[in-house]
Amino acid sequence: MLKFSKDHEWIRVDGSVGTVGITAYAQSQLGDVVFVEVPAAGKALQAGQDAAVVESVKAASDVYSPVDGTVIEGNGALSDTPELVNEDPMGEGWFFRISISNPGQLGALMDEEAYAAYLEELG
Amino acid sequence: MPADPIPVDQDLLTTPLDALHRRLGAKMVPFAGYAMPVQYPAGVLQEHQWTRQSAGLFDVSHMGQVRLSGSNAAEALERLVPGDIQALAPGRQRYTLFTNDAGGILDDLMVTHAGDHLYLVVNAACKHQDLAHLQAHLEGVTITAAFDRALLALQGPEAKAVMAELAPGSEALPFMAGAALSVAGEPCFVTRSGYTGEDGFEISIAADAAAALAERLLADPRVKPIGLGARDSLRLEAGLCLYGHDIDTTTSPIEAGLAWTISKRRRAEGGYPGAARVAAELASGPTRRRVGIRPEDKAPAREGTQVLDSAGATIGTITSGGFGPTVGGPVAMGYVTAAHATPGTEVQLLIRGTPRPARVVPMPFAPHRYHRG
Incomplete structure (x- = not known):
């Protein structure tokens, strides 16, 4: 299952584990990513809370957790190769994996079709 | 996001x-x-x-272009800036500052001796205020705004x-x-x-x-x-100041490391707003200085980041910072207390609550490659 937030995070759900990243649209808006800070394993997160930081040449932006849960691991590859976020935002450029504590929250997120429509609205 | x-x-x-x-x-x-x-x-x-x-x-x-003409234009402009405008030869250009009575910086600008007039380029966000400032203080000088x-x-x-x-x-x-x-x-x-x-x-x-x-x-x-x-x-x-960030009405030319823009004659004679503060800081040194700062890890330090000494006490603030593509890593500039302004001084940057190691370094971060002729 793949879901999207209005803040342009994606979460790919496999059982009780979610993998979180930012969307292709989000990375295109940011431009060249030069630094990423991912959360440490064991960190408890709530939906909508700052979970990671992504920086372009110009500015730093927060990445929010789409669900409540506990971080399993951050993507260590992003510290040396932050450009993975631009090159493969939905794949190798993932930010963190999270043990989902409240699966009911997934229902409030958008599916692919709804997210595509949301992007249309944004123009 | x-x-x-x-x-x-x-x-x-x-x-x-x-x-x-x-x-x-x-x-x-x-x-x-x-x-x-x-x-x-x-x-x-x-x-x-x-x-x-x-x-x-x-x-x-978007930047403001202004022409000053009249036989006394250079002398008149010197009442508002510490730069040596009268010594500017025809065809030559100089970087200078509009200062206020407190010795703060109202704007930075370029002045070129264009033969029959002085040609000024000022910052976009300051141009209307600069024009009013010129009109209020330069009697007998013809001031032409060429903002179009x-x-x-x-x-x-x-x-x-x-x-x-x-x-x-x-x-x-x-x-x-x-x-x-x-x-x-x-x-x-x-x-x-x-x-x-x-x-x-x-x-x-x-x-x-x-x-x-x-x-x-x-x-x-x-x-x-x-x-x-x-x-x-x-x-x-290149280590160049951005007005409103690295220099503003609260920073003096000496704190900002811009003493090089003030000639021996202007230091001796004064005659511009805030000259007393500039003279005092030239004589005794300012309490803080603008310096280059290199974070030792990869996290960029943005404007507003607190600078700490090695013991954790606040000694300054970052005024510009980000990723330097030519350097291949984060670069920043900001103000620190004079005691910490020597290149090589170890400092810390408080980024999202975490102190990170950094060092005071000389600027520019990327060498200037001007055509000196």
Whole structure:
């Protein structure tokens, strides 16, 4: 299952584990990513809370957790190769994996079709 | 992720190159009341590197151009700036500052002796206030605001060769000199200066001729359009101040490391707003200084980041910071107490609550490559 937030995070759900990243649209808006800070394993997160930081040449932006849960691991590859976020935002450029504590929250997120429509609205 | 950038609303002013920017696919953002290109499809990193390797074309038409004429113009302008304007030879250009009575900085500007007048370029966000300031204090001087003129900057190691084809004679200008030249057949005022640390030119041209010249320059394969994003990373690596960030009414020229803009005669004679503070700081040293700071890890330190000493006490603030594409890592500048301003001093940067190691370093971060002639 793949879901999207209005803040342009994606979460790919496999059982009780979610993998979180930012969307292709989000990375295109940011431009060249030069630094990423991912959360440490064991960190408890709530939906909508700052979970990671992504920086372009110009500015730093927060990445929010789409669900409540506990971080399993951050993507260590992003510290040396932050450009993975631009090159493969939905794949190798993932930010963190999270043990989902409240699966009911997934229902409030958008599916692919709804997210595509949301992007249309944004123009 | 945050919401989208502020949409460009219809109240914004536009430069004569607005349609060209949009045709080139620029992302337009509000800046100093103007819709300006922050980047083109190539992106900030590539635009930055292209400027360092070849030549970048910048639209800086939002900046304020002003002419001062009258036999006493240089002497009169010296009442408002600490720079040695009377010693400026015909055709030469100088960087100086409008100061206030408290010794703070109202704006920074370029002044060129253009023969029968002084040609000033001031910051976009300050231009109306600067004009009023000039009008209030320069009696007997004819002040002409040329805010409708366009200003293009061509910067980078290939700028000289590109310009030589369109403006014969431009290649002979040394750094910080200016001349009235024909560029692609249009009458322009060209200076050998810029805001990137590279060799390059700034070209003042009539608004209705600007887009055609920009297209002519962009038709050269050595030239690509560069937005405000790369303009900022280029000037930061060059160690150059951004008004409103690195210098403002709370910073003095001496704190800002701009004592080099004040000649021996002006130091001795004073006669500009805030001269007493400048003299005192020249004699006894300021309490804080603008310095370069290199984070030792990869996290960029942005404007507003607190600078701590090795024991954790606050000693200053970052005023500009980000990723330096030429350096290949984070670079910053800011103010620290004078005791911590020596290059090599170990400091810490408080980034999102975590102190991170950094070091005071000399600037520029990327070597200047001006054409000294």
